[in-house]
Amino acid sequence: MRFKKLIDIFESNNKFVLTTHINPDADAIGSEMGLYYLLRELGKTVHIINHSETPYTLKFMDDDEIIERFDPQIHDDVILNSDVIIFLDLNSSNRVASMEDVCLKSGAVKVIIDHHTNPEDFVDYQFIFTEASSTGEIIYDIIYESGYKITKLKTAEVIYAAIMADTGSFHYDRTTPKIHKIAAELLQLGVQPDKIYEELYEKGTLGRLRLLGSALSSLNQAHDGKLTYMVIKKKDLENNGAVEADIEGFVGYTLSVEGTQIGLLFYDLDDGFKISFRSKGKIPVNKLAEEFGGGGHLNAAGARLNGESMDDVIPKVIASAKKYYKYY
Numbered sequence: 001m002r003f004k005k006l007i008d009i010f011e012s013n014n015k016f017v018l019t020t021h022i023n024p025d026a027d028a029i030g031s032e033m034g035l036y037y038l039l040r041e042l043g044k045t046v047h048i049i050n051h052s053e054t055p056y057t058l059k060f061m062d063d064d065e066i067i068e069r070f071d072p073q074i075h076d077d078v079i080l081n082s083d084v085i086i087f088l089d090l091n092s093s094n095r096v097a098s099m100e101d102v103c104l105k106s107g108a109v110k111v112i113i114d115h116h117t118n119p120e121d122f123v124d125y126q127f128i129f130t131e132a133s134s135t136g137e138i139i140y141d142i143i144y145e146s147g148y149k150i151t152k153l154k155t156a157e158v159i160y161a162a163i164m165a166d167t168g169s170f171h172y173d174r175t176t177p178k179i180h181k182i183a184a185e186l187l188q189l190g191v192q193p194d195k196i197y198e199e200l201y202e203k204g205t206l207g208r209l210r211l212l213g214s215a216l217s218s219l220n221q222a223h224d225g226k227l228t229y230m231v232i233k234k235k236d237l238e239n240n241g242a243v244e245a246d247i248e249g250f251v252g253y254t255l256s257v258e259g260t261q262i263g264l265l266f267y268d269l270d271d272g273f274k275i276s277f278r279s280k281g282k283i284p285v286n287k288l289a290e291e292f293g294g295g296g297h298l299n300a301a302g303a304r305l306n307g308e309s310m311d312d313v314i315p316k317v318i319a320s321a322k323k324y325y326k327y328y
Contacts, residue, residue, distance in 0.1 A: 006127055007146045009109060010042060013083035017108070018048045020088045021095040025248065026200060028089040029058045029067070030162025031113070031135040035086065036066060037155040038143055047082075049075050051097040055245035060199045061158050070099050082108045089135040091119035091128065091295075113138055117286065118295060133174040136162025140182055156189040161196050168252070169197070173299055201249070207241035214240060215250050215265075219257070222318045226325055228254040229264035229318070231310075244269070251276040261328050262288075262321050266314055272306035275317060281328040291320055 001007075016039055020028035032048050039046045048067045068075065079085065079099070085108045087093075093100050103110070110123035115132040132138050136159045143150060150156050160183065167175045170183070187193065214236045221228050232247060247267055254263025255278050262285060263278040275292065277285035279299045286301040292313070294303025305313060 001145060003127065003142050003146050005125060006111065006113075006142065009084055009111065009125070010039065010044070013109065014045055015081065015083045016044055016046045017079055017082040017085045018046065018088060019050055019085070019096055019099060019103070021090040022052050022097045023244070024050060024052055024054065024058070024089075026058055026061070026165030027134045027136050027162040029054060029061050030158040030160075030165075031088045031139050032067065033061055033158040034136065034139040034155055034162070035088065035113070035142075037152055037158075038139075038148060041148075041151065047075075047078055049078070049099065051099050055248065056243075057200070057203060057245055057248065060203075061161060063154075072098075072102065075099075076102050079103060079108070080106050082106060084109045084111060086111045086113060087123065088113050089116075090114060091116045093120060093122045113142075116295065116297070118290075131174070133172070133176070133179050134163050134166035136160075136166065137179065137182065140186075150186075150189060153190045156186045156191050157196060160186045160191045160193070161200060164193075164196060165200060168300075169201075174297075204246065205242070207243070208246035210240035211236060211242035211246050212250060212253075215247075216253065219254070221257070221260075223322055223325070225257075225259040227262045227264065227318060227321055228257045228260040229266065229314070230254060231314070232265070232267035233310075234268040234270075251278050254278060255280060261325055264317060264321075266310055266317075268310060269304070272304060272308075273310040273313075275303045275305070275313075277301040277303070279324075283324050283327045285324070288317070288321055288324055292317060 018032050020032055036046050036048055049070050051070050053069050054067055079102050091114050112123045112126045114128050115135055117130050119128055140159050215230045215232050218231045251265035261280050265276040277289050279285040284298050286296045289295050289301035289303045292303040296302055
């Protein structure tokens with residue numbers, strides 16, 4: 001059984017801390033919440049502690065405000081005195097940002113549950129399945145392959161939302177027959193797909209739509225239309241009354257331009273900037289992202305850079321992309 005050791009860890013320990021990457025997405029939050037509900041049903045003491053605040057678009061996944069934002073004065077002792085720390089939907093320790101030092105210092109058993117490639121060796125146990133569509137899918141597998149069951153509608157909803165988001169609403173390359181079977185089983189438990197879709201994609205603010213207008217106005221192309229990219233600067237957020245969470249999903253518009261094989265989104269952060277990479281066919285944008293210190297999946301990846309000018313890096317990324325069209 002793939003998860004025998006993990007179940008041993010669950011059953012032989014009591015105090016758990018769950019965490020995920022900076023600026024969490026729906027897969028990160030859904031995985032945390034799904035595992036939280038399982039561990040609570042097993043009678044465990046569980047804290048979900050994240051570096052970043054949950055984006056307003058994902059707060060529906062945590063109605064009871066279970067997730068705590070990291071405060072060293074409050075949470076250092078919780079982390080240091082925990083039995084187990086589980087890192088979800090990430091594969092390097094720096095992805096927990098301000099929590100990294102105390103997590104590494106803790107004597108707790110450390111576990112990764114993830115689906116990304118090239119993990120760092122900073123934990124005791126890795127449960128990484130790169131063929132999985134999402135970490136949410138892995139949480140589902142843990143529950144059912146271990147003989148447990150989903151008993152709460154909320155558990156089914158957060159796992160469904162995690163899978164929906166990380167499969168691009170069931171259209172990315174890893175949307176397998178298995179994924180549709182899982183989705184069907186979650187629907188049988190009462191999940192309403194229209195409700196989850198509305199929460200994920202149709203609850204944006206006016207500021208978000210105005211920011212989208214600015215982003216679409218920035219669209220540009222290279223390599224005879226094979227690459228389409230957009231650029232968002234901090235002033236765009238300020239001028240439109242938007243926040244960083246509003247940018248989620250914008251990069252997908254680059255691939256909607258006919259003839260585009262690679263889509264890029266560059267956007268300013270308070271500390272550095274981020275690049276989102278998307279592709280069609282078999283173009284490995286994760287490899288392109290790795291050239292700039294990032295990573296991810298075949299058709300979806302990201303990178304975060306500090307200490308460099310975004311305007312200087314944009315032409316470098318575009319130039320590097322040219323060698324990947326042959327994989328299309």
